[in-house]
Amino acid sequence: MISRGMRVMESALKALERFLKIDTAYVARGSFWLILGKAIGTIIALALSMLYARFLLKDAYGDYRYVLSVLGLLGVFALPGMGVAIRRAVSRGYDYAFIRGARIILFSSFGITLSGILIGSYLFWQGNAVLGAAFVIASFIAPFNESLSVWRGFFEGKMKFRKKTYYNIWAHVIYGLSMMSAMVAIIVWKLPHAQSMILLISTYFLSHAIPSAIFYRKTVRLISKESVDDPESIRYGLKLSALYVPQTASNYLDAIILYNLLGSSALAVYSFAIAIPEQMKAFLSTVQTVVFPKLSLKTNDRHTTQELKKTLPGKALKASILTGVLVVIYILAAPVLFRVLFPKYMESVLFSQIFTLSLIPFPFGVFNAALKAEGNMKKIYAYNTAVPFIQILALLVLIPSYGIWGAVGGRIIGRFANYFLPFLLFKK
Numbered sequence: 455m456i457s458r459g460m461r462v463m464e465s466a467l468k469a470l471e472r473f474l475k476i477d478t479a480y481v482a483r484g485s486f487w488l489i490l491g492k493a494i495g496t497i498i499a500l501a502l503s504m505l506y507a508r509f510l511l512k513d514a515y516g517d518y519r520y521v522l523s524v525l526g527l528l529g530v531f532a533l534p535g536m537g538v539a540i541r542r543a544v545s546r547g548y549d550y551a552f553i554r555g556a557r558i559i560l561f562s563s564f565g566i567t568l569s570g571i572l573i574g575s576y577l578f579w580q581g582n583a584v585l586g587a588a589f590v591i592a593s594f595i596a597p598f599n600e601s602l603s604v605w606r607g608f609f610e611g612k613m614k615f616r617k618k619t620y621y622n623i624w625a626h627v628i629y630g631l632s633m634m635s636a637m638v639a640i641i642v643w644k645l646p647h648a649q650s651m652i653l654l655i656s657t658y659f660l661s662h663a664i665p666s667a668i669f670y671r672k673t674v675r676l677i678s679k680e681s682v683d684d685p686e687s688i689r690y691g692l693k694l695s696a697l698y699v700p701q702t703a704s705n706y707l708d709a710i711i712l713y714n715l716l717g718s719s720a721l722a723v724y725s726f727a728i729a730i731p732e733q734m735k736a737f738l739s740t741v742q743t744v745v746f747p748k749l750s751l752k753t754n755d756r757h758t759t760q761e762l763k764k765t766l767p768g769k770a771l772k773a774s775i776l777t778g779v780l781v782v783i784y785i786l787a788a789p790v791l792f793r794v795l796f797p798k799y800m801e802s803v804l805f806s807q808i809f810t811l812s813l814i815p816f817p818f819g820v821f822n823a824a825l826k827a828e829g830n831m832k833k834i835y836a837y838n839t840a841v842p843f844i845q846i847l848a849l850l851v852l853i854p855s856y857g858i859w860g861a862v863g864g865r866i867i868g869r870f871a872n873y874f875l876p877f878l879l880f881k882k
Contacts, residue, residue, distance in 0.1 A: 489737060491619040491626070496733050498630035500795065503729060505637045507796040514647055516718025518654055519725045521588045523709035524573065525596055530702045531565030532600035533558065535694025537607045539687045544611030548684035549677045552608045555691060556601050556670065563597030570596070584648045588655040595659035602666035605673040621672075625665040632661035690831075697835055700842035704868060707846055708861040711853045724858050726796055727805035728865070731813060734784065738777065738816050766820060767877065773817035784810050809862050812869035821876035833879040844871045 506515050536555050543551035570593020577586035609618035636657040640650045713721045785807045792803045825833055845868025852860030 491622040492737050494623050495626040496737070498626050499729075499733065502630065502633050502637070503726070504795055505634065507726065507798055509637065509641050510650070511647075512719040512722040512798075513717075514650060515725070516713065516721040517585065517588075517647075517651060519709060519721055520713045520718065521585065521592060521651075521655055522658070523706045523713075524589070525566070525570065525592050527703060527706040527710065528566045528569050528593075528596075529600060530695075530699045531569070532563045532597070533691060533695035534698040534702060535696070536688075536691035537604050538694055539691030540604055541607040541611040542690070543684035543687035544608055545613075546684065547682075548687060549608075549681035550683040551687040552604065553674060553677065554683055554688060556604050558688065558691075559604060560597060560601035563600045566596045566600070567593045569593070584651050587648075588651050591652065592655050592659050595656075595663050599659060599663040599666055602663070602670040605666070605670045608673050608676075621665075621669045625662075625669065628665045629661040632657050693831060694834065694838075697838035700846065701838055704842035704845040704849070708849050708853065708865060711849060712858065712861055715854060716857055720858060723799060723802050724805065724861055726799040727802035727858070727862070728809055729806075730784070730788075730791065731806060731810040734780070734810070734813060735816065738813070739819075766824065767881070770817040770820055770877070774815050777816050778814045781810050781813050805858055805862050809865065812866045815870065815873045818873040818877050821880045822872070824880050825876050833882070837876050837879055841868065841871045841875055844868055 506518075510518070536559050540552050540555040543555075570589045574586040574589035574593070577583075577589065605621070606618055609615070609621075633654070636653050639645065639653065645653065709721055709725070712724055788803050788807050788810075789800075792800055792806070796802070822837070825837060845864060848867040849861065849864035852864045854860070856863065
């Protein structure tokens with residue numbers, strides 16, 4: 455029975471290879487381990503979401519998401535482009551770039567601490583002691599989480615997806631058990647809003663920082679003392695990080711605007727609306743992670759780069775047919791899923807169905823990875839400036855007028871720009 459199933463899978467992979475004209479054996483091997491890690495992470499996230507939906511008031515969950523969104527925005531101090539530069543350098547044999555890059559990220563990340571303290575102090579002055587305390591606590595832990603989590607980029611660059619998945623699973627389990635324990639404490643002892651917020655925020659950041667510290671140390675031990683640094687990687691990472699500022703802002707602006715204009719309950723409804731489509735996107739992104747090292751090697755040569763420009767568009771278009779089928783299935787299943795998983799958030803269903811349409815052209819996101827692998831800073835600058843500007847403008851215009859629908863529409867507009875602009879730039 456098992457052998458028959460394996461034969462069916464092999465036949466399916468061969469058919470997919472003929473259809474997409476890609477090395478499905480390589481993608482399947484790498485994606486299998488990454489998808490396994492994503493699957494476990496998704497199960498844990500789903501279990502936590504069910505607890506949040508059933509036992510936290512919408513206002514409490516909205517406050518929680520607001521703190522995470524603002525801290526996510528402050529993540530620009532953690533040099534988000536440095537991870538891409540490290541992964542690119544490691545894939546080309548410059549292992550020491552990982553260590554030096556992590557140190558620079560840690561130093562820069564203390565900007566999160568200073569900013570978090572300022573925001574917390576302002577909230578205390580405004581009389582909101584709960585959010586103020588949450589920001590101050592999170593701001594002291596976040597730098598270690600940001601800098602030490604770059605171990606994932608090392609294993610991606612080395613194409614050691616199995617090892618990365620093994621560590622990732624443990625990270626997910628530690629996070630999941632920690633947050634579930636916090637929720638059990640809230641439920642059993644019926645903690646008030648203030649104590650619940652402090653417990654959730656503290657647990658969230660600690661349960662990410664501690665595993666990151668453990669796995670970072672294990673990764674450093676794998677690097678030979680004779681390893682060399684890429685003299686260009688840090689400069690490339692700093693330039694890329696500067697370009698990530700508007701992109702990071704566009705990723706969190708919707709939640710921040712919704713919270714300040716419509717309140718915490720509206721943010722809670724919106725957060726559950728995009729939750730499952732965002733998990734679907736995370737699954738699909740594993741393929742881009744797998745192909746990035748190969749793109750880094752192919753874009754190192756002018757001839758192979760030209761070949762990619764000819765072949766990638768057709769493959770992305772065919773893959774979009776598959777994602778379109780996936781989207782249709784989700785749209786049909788969404789009412790049942792919400793009724794079973796998040797019954798208090800049935801008002802999120804229609805928002806979620808419309809938002810998932812943004813996943814149809816997802817395969818064109820491979821051109822984003824191709825641009826980064828190519829390392830053409832002019833093209834990367836154009837992409838990282840234009841796409842966030844489009845989404846930020848859409849959110850600023852649409853949310854004040856249309857509320858949650860404006861946030862959904864703004865994100866869809868930004869998502870489409872994010873897929874197709876890199877395609878146009880890479881083809882040039």
